Amino acid sequence: MSLQGSLKDIAVADLIQHHCVEKKTVWLQIQRAGKSAEVFIKEGNVVHAALDQMQGEEVIYEILGWDEGTFYIESDILPPLTTVHRNWTALLLEGARRLDEQNLLTTHEEKSGMAKMDEILKQMSEEINGFVDAQVIGMDGLNIAQYSRAKVNLELIAAQLTLLMKLLDTAVKKSEADILEDNLLTTQTHYVMMRFLPGKQHYLAVVTDRKSANLGNLRLVTGVYLERLNASMPK
Amino acid sequence: MENINQGLGSLVDILKKMRQEGNFSFCVLIDKDGFQVAAAANDTRDLDRKAATIALIQRTIEQVQRHMGMTSPQEVVIFDSSGERLVCRLFHLQHYPMILACILPDRNQPYRKIINKVIREIHQNWKL
Amino acid sequence: MTKLEELLQNVRDEIGADLVGSDIVGVDGFSVAGFSVDPNLNREAISAHFALAMKLALTVCEKLNLGELEDNLVTADKHITLCRSLGDGSYFWILDVKKDATLGIVRLTMNDYAPKLWEAIPR
Numbered sequence: 001m002s003l004q005g006s007l008k009d010i011a012v013a014d015l016i017q018h019h020c021v022e023k024k025t026v027w028l029q030i031q032r033a034g035k036s037a038e039v040f041i042k043e044g045n046v047v048h049a050a051l052d053q054m055q056g057e058e059v060i061y062e063i064l065g066w067d068e069g070t071f072y073i074e075s076d077i078l079p080p081l082t083t084v085h086r087n088w089t090a091l092l093l094e095g096a097r098r099l100d101e102q103n104l105l106t107t108h109e110e111k112s113g114m115a116k117m118d119e120i121l122k123q124m125s126e127e128i129n130g131f132v133d134a135q136v137i138g139m140d141g142l143n144i145a146q147y148s149r150a151k152v153n154l155e156l157i158a159a160q161l162t163l164l165m166k167l168l169d170t171a172v173k174k175s176e177a178d179i180l181e182d183n184l185l186t187t188q189t190h191y192v193m194m195r196f197l198p199g200k201q202h203y204l205a206v207v208t209d210r211k212s213a214n215l216g217n218l219r220l221v222t223g224v225y226l227e228r229l230n231a232s233m234p235k
Numbered sequence: 236m237e238n239i240n241q242g243l244g245s246l247v248d249i250l251k252k253m254r255q256e257g258n259f260s261f262c263v264l265i266d267k268d269g270f271q272v273a274a275a276a277n278d279t280r281d282l283d284r285k286a287a288t289i290a291l292i293q294r295t296i297e298q299v300q301r302h303m304g305m306t307s308p309q310e311v312v313i314f315d316s317s318g319e320r321l322v323c324r325l326f327h328l329q330h331y332p333m334i335l336a337c338i339l340p341d342r343n344q345p346y347r348k349i350i351n352k353v354i355r356e357i358h359q360n361w362k363l
Numbered sequence: 364m365t366k367l368e369e370l371l372q373n374v375r376d377e378i379g380a381d382l383v384g385s386d387i388v389g390v391d392g393f394s395v396a397g398f399s400v401d402p403n404l405n406r407e408a409i410s411a412h413f414a415l416a417m418k419l420a421l422t423v424c425e426k427l428n429l430g431e432l433e434d435n436l437v438t439a440d441k442h443i444t445l446c447r448s449l450g451d452g453s454y455f456w457i458l459d460v461k462k463d464a465t466l467g468i469v470r471l472t473m474n475d476y477a478p479k480l481w482e483a484i485p486r
Binding site: 265267268269270283284286287288290291293294 | 466468470
């Protein structure tokens with residue numbers, strides 16, 4: 001008997017658990033992004049696993065994190081080797097623990113990158129005359145870093161300015177395939193400077209009070225800090 | 236939204252000191268587009284206009300360099316009939332082209348030593 | 364030459380070779396006067412897009428309590444576009460200059476000519 005499907009519909013852990021609980025003997029092949037792993041389950045125990053040059057438990061821990069790809073199962077195929085000795089529940093528990101650890105690390109790295117950007121914005125605020133508020137905003141309209149000296153609705157600012165940046169980007173593209181670099185809004189009471197970070201996935205938005213700000217200062221300081229912010233972007 | 240904060244304060248202080256020591260009526264640091272980076276002036280009216288006009292000098296200098304083969308012109312002085320002078324010194328702050336401009340009311344007033352000193356201080360105080 | 368065209372010519376003389384194009388556009392996106400140094404450029408279509416962006420900018424300024432919009436300066440890799448609303452905001456003035464134009468002067472020129480252009484627009 002054979003069966004195939006997508007890892008979007010059923011997780012690797014569930015595939016292993018089901019066949020172990022049912023005490024089956026199966027050969028499980030899992031493919032993702034050009035890589036192919038195989039897991040042999042004999043009478044409800046994981047006995048052998050292989051992925052490229054790797055064999056044994058580490059293969060199980062690796063493939064437990066695959067949430068995209070396809071699987072193929074064939075019944076009653078015996079393993080050529082025994083490379084896994086831990087029982088299946090311990091394997092899956094250890095796999096889950098490692099996945100949690102990995103997720104925490106990624107979140108921590110992202111969070112400390114963002115905290116650093118907040119700090120950079122704070123330093124930048126001290127160099128800008130009339131500073132009110134600064135954010136690093138994604139083109140999805142969500143901010144990833146902010147510093148403000150006033151009580152403002154940062155989310156609303158981020159969302160509204162992003163709409164404007166997108167429309168300006170379109171307008172600029174229509175004129176001889178130009179590429180938008182930055183935008184400066186001048187109102188009676190404020191300046192709003194918006195400058196793309198390299199890659200154009202994010203931009204720096206700075207709001208200043210118009211009376212006490214001056215444009216040379218604003219452009220100079222935002223230009224300098226753009227490079228620093230880019231260097232601190234979470235990868 | 237209301238909040239006021241002094242930034243790049245050391246540049247403003249340097250220019251204020253320069254204006255006092257040199258008895259200049261007007262000192263301004265301008266970027267290549269004619270926007271003020273910092274200023275110290277008796278009369279703050281139309282500072283934006285003055286800054287923008289002074290930046291035109293940058294364009295003239297580029298043309299002089301190009302057509303006359305002069306290497307990196309550094310200073311332009313404009314006299315008026317009363318002897319008042321506009322002195323513009325061009326320099327780079329890191330890779331940012333800048334103009335330091337001042338107005339000297341007295342035709343006999345020395346200025347080079349003070350301007351050189353101020354530019355040195357600007358470089359030394361550049362924290363960014 | 365209409366008064367409007369005369370004023371735009373004056374602007375052209377003041378800004379000089381840095382000026383690439385100019386357009387006066389209604390909020391409906393239709394141009395009432397303008398020119399471009401590049402005859403192949405679809406000036407009117409481009410200005411209509413910028414007019415749309417200005418309308419959004421007006422809304423954004425209102426929603427964020429930023430005060431009344433005066434102008435918008437868009438820096439692209441080849442050109443710089445300055446957009447300004449005229450009079451009661453029913454028209455926009457879109458000005459395109461070369462990248463190395465002295466922006467301070469261009470902005471001030473726009474400030475000086477904006478009220479005159481508003482007066483000259485046939486209404």
